Amino acid sequence: MKIGLVGKPNVGKSTVFSALTQIKVDIANYPFTTIDPNVGITFIKARHLCPSTILNQKSENDNRDIEYKCTPRTGICKNDSRYVPVTLVDIAGLVPGAHEGKGRGNQFLSDLSQCDALIQVIDASCTTDLEGKPMGEKACNPIDEYNFLISELALWILGIINNGWVRGVRSAQSLGDKGLIGYLTQTLTGIGATESQIILGFNKFKNENDTASPWDWTDQKKYSLSLNLREEIFPLYVAANKADIANKSELKKLIEYISYQKSVIFPTSADSELALSRANNANLIDYESGSSDFIISKYGKENLNLNQINGLEKIRRNLYELNGTGFAKLIDSIVFDNLNKIIVYPVQDEKKWTDGEGRLLPDALLVDKGITAKGLAYSVHSDLGNGFIKAIDCKSSRVIGADQELSDGDIIKIYSKSN
Ligand SMILES: Nc1nc2c(ncn2[C@@H]2O[C@H](COP(=O)(O)OP(=O)(O)O)[C@@H](O)[C@H]2O)c(=O)[nH]1
Numbered sequence: 001m002k003i004g005l006v007g008k009p010n011v012g013k014s015t016v017f018s019a020l021t022q023i024k025v026d027i028a029n030y031p032f033t034t035i036d037p038n039v040g041i042t043f044i045k046a047r048h049l050c051p052s053t054i055l056n057q058k059s060e061n062d063n064r065d066i067e068y069k070c071t072p073r074t075g076i077c078k079n080d081s082r083y084v085p086v087t088l089v090d091i092a093g094l095v096p097g098a099h100e101g102k103g104r105g106n107q108f109l110s111d112l113s114q115c116d117a118l119i120q121v122i123d124a125s126c127t128t129d130l131e132g133k134p135m136g137e138k139a140c141n142p143i144d145e146y147n148f149l150i151s152e153l154a155l156w157i158l159g160i161i162n163n164g165w166v167r168g169v170r171s172a173q174s175l176g177d178k179g180l181i182g183y184l185t186q187t188l189t190g191i192g193a194t195e196s197q198i199i200l201g202f203n204k205f206k207n208e209n210d211t212a213s214p215w216d217w218t219d220q221k222k223y224s225l226s227l228n229l230r231e232e233i234f235p236l237y238v239a240a241n242k243a244d245i246a247n248k249s250e251l252k253k254l255i256e257y258i259s260y261q262k263s264v265i266f267p268t269s270a271d272s273e274l275a276l277s278r279a280n281n282a283n284l285i286d287y288e289s290g291s292s293d294f295i296i297s298k299y300g301k302e303n304l305n306l307n308q309i310n311g312l313e314k315i316r317r318n319l320y321e322l323n324g325t326g327f328a329k330l331i332d333s334i335v336f337d338n339l340n341k342i343i344v345y346p347v348q349d350e351k352k353w354t355d356g357e358g359r360l361l362p363d364a365l366l367v368d369k370g371i372t373a374k375g376l377a378y379s380v381h382s383d384l385g386n387g388f389i390k391a392i393d394c395k396s397s398r399v400i401g402a403d404q405e406l407s408d409g410d411i412i413k414i415y416s417k418s419n
Pocket residue numbers: 007008009010011012013014015016241242243244245268269270271272
């Protein structure tokens with residue numbers, strides 16, 4: 001799962017990136033949170049408590065003196081919550097004409113192609129122009145920033161589909177819509193599109209347009225197709241950043257406009273997130289990304305100077321106002337509400353919830369909602385899927401069949417001819 005941060009220069013992409021990828025290195029036990037300067041790992045919190053809490057509850061009820069602690073191999077567990085890794089990419093290079101390769105346009109587009117979703121970081125304070133130059137107040141209109149990215153992406157897609165349009169038309173002549181969808185799928189796999197995304201985008205386009213005679217389509221019509229395809233291939237979510245210094249009524253207008261376009265938007269403050277995550281890593285404060293407050297630790301009280309305390313108190317006021325820095329909530333909403341993922345725990349031992357080496361709940365897997373027991377088997381290993389016999393829902397100890405859909409938080413033991 002990969003999320004790209006995009007936007008014009010100077011909006012706060014790198015600030016968010018470093019805030020979210022440098023977190024929890026010490027507790028993460030992750031060999032390196034940053035893979036390369038622009039690619040890093042962030043952790044998202046499961047929407048359920050770590051299932052080890054169920055074991056601890058039982059142990060307490062039975063007056064047994066055993067404390068169960070999970071051993072995550074993927075992700076981490078903190079304060080009874082599991083966190084799973086998501087890759088973040090800081091994608092620089094959005095400038096006018098990027099779709100024609102202007103600036104670092106080609107690199108920009110190839111980085112984009114690998115992402116499952118995009119977060120557009122917008123400067124809601126409007127203090128920089130479209131090229132990111134500081135201009136003082138009202139330098140830009142954040143709504144233009146949004147529309148500018150939408151059109152760059154659609155023009156990019158248009159360029160690709162136009163390239164072999166004659167082939168697409170021929171295919172449509174012999175097979176109708178199906179032929180055209182086949183052509184689009186073939187030509188857009190290179191930017192990470194799947195057939196189901198193309199079908200969804202094409203059908204939306206078809207609801208508003210006559211899809212007969214593609215040989216007569218104008219660029220305008222193909223642009224409209226590209227806009228619909230973009231929505232499916234690169235779902236876009238918006239961070240209205242620098243919300244801490246944005247004009248409140250302008251911010252409200254921006255949120256209304258973008259919500260009206262059916263995009264998800266959250267007001268954010270990357271600066272605050274970075275300051276808080278650094279202070280937290282230095283043990284000066286206790287802060288969990290996503291929360292709307294923090295505590296200055298004993299160590300912090302002893303070591304922070306007055307200026308630093310004042311700075312933190314200012315951030316605290318922003319947090320109250322924005323209800324957090326916005327990013328954890330934005331990413332949570334993208335992953336669970338929009339990309340429809342759930343977290344499940346495959347285990348070897350259905351009673352103890354451990355793997356072959358006795359590790360408790362080692363794997364927390366981020367999978368598509370609607371995944372079946374057999375689908376999970378395949379996502380663990382193809383042999384496990386091929387030899388699938390049955391699965392056990394370990395919480396209820398019930399047998400579940402191949403086609404049963406799993407739920408968020410399920411613990412599953414798979415029986416297969418291969419194990
Ligand atoms: N006030 C405020 N400034 C921010 C915020 N996020 C980033 N900045 C500042 O905006 C400038 C550009 O940030 P940067 O992350 O380098 O932008 P990028 O070019 O999009 O990667 C830096 O001076 C940041 O400190 C924010 O939430 N609030």
